[in-house]
Amino acid sequence: MAFELPELPYAYDALGEFMSAETLEYHHDKHHQAYVDNGNKLADAAGMSGNSLEEIVKASFGTNAGLFNNAAQHYNHMHFWHWMAPNGGGTKIPGNLEAAINSDLGGYDKFKADFMAAGATQFGSGWCWIAMKDGKLEIMKTPNGENPLVHGATPILGCDVWEHSYYIDYRNARPKYLEAFVDSLINWEYASELFEKASA
Ligand SMILES: [Fe+2]
Numbered sequence: 200m201a202f203e204l205p206e207l208p209y210a211y212d213a214l215g216e217f218m219s220a221e222t223l224e225y226h227h228d229k230h231h232q233a234y235v236d237n238g239n240k241l242a243d244a245a246g247m248s249g250n251s252l253e254e255i256v257k258a259s260f261g262t263n264a265g266l267f268n269n270a271a272q273h274y275n276h277m278h279f280w281h282w283m284a285p286n287g288g289g290t291k292i293p294g295n296l297e298a299a300i301n302s303d304l305g306g307y308d309k310f311k312a313d314f315m316a317a318g319a320t321q322f323g324s325g326w327c328w329i330a331m332k333d334g335k336l337e338i339m340k341t342p343n344g345e346n347p348l349v350h351g352a353t354p355i356l357g358c359d360v361w362e363h364s365y366y367i368d369y370r371n372a373r374p375k376y377l378e379a380f381v382d383s384l385i386n387w388e389y390a391s392e393l394f395e396k397a398s399a
Pocket of ligand 1: 226359363
């Protein structure tokens with residue numbers, strides 16, 4: 200199944216000062232589009248264009264770096280657009296997910312500190328995550344396009360800490376971007392949907 204660039208689930212200017220239209224235009228229309236285009240070419244070349252995206256991500260990890268990087272980044276960004284929403288962030292977390300954050304991650308304040316620290320200390324490009332592993336939530340960080348799928352876990356929430364995600368709006372201040380993501384952008388409803396699926 201060929202990869203396709205999804206529409207953003209909101210207008211380019213919907214995230215206001217926290218993530219500008221200019222950032223979303225470059226990040227979605229240029230960067231994500233390039234992962235889709237390159238991923239399709241490399242999946243064809245590998246004879247994997249009939250496989251699902253998750254299958255391609257898992258099978259190419261450690262065996263076909265070019266395909267993995269593009270397929271994983273396509274997967275990560277498809278979720279990333281939905282991990283943000285206008286008027287998002289903060290403590291308005293659906294009950295089951297909130298309970299798991301309390302029991303597994305030490306509560307909201309500790310989640311926020313640990314998630315931001317994971318993103319701030321990911322050297323170079325990468326992602327920070329809440330992932331579900333062995334039935335429990337954990338904070339993870341990964342380099343480049345890597346994601347929890349290739350570490351036996353399921354992504355629940357992820358934040359892109361590649362410079363292309365924040366440099367226009369925050370310059371080099373990655374921690375400020377991470378704080379805005381947590382306080383004002385997270386779409387907890389979407390994270391909760393993934394949590395319910397992973398728990399089922
Ligand atoms: Fe990105």
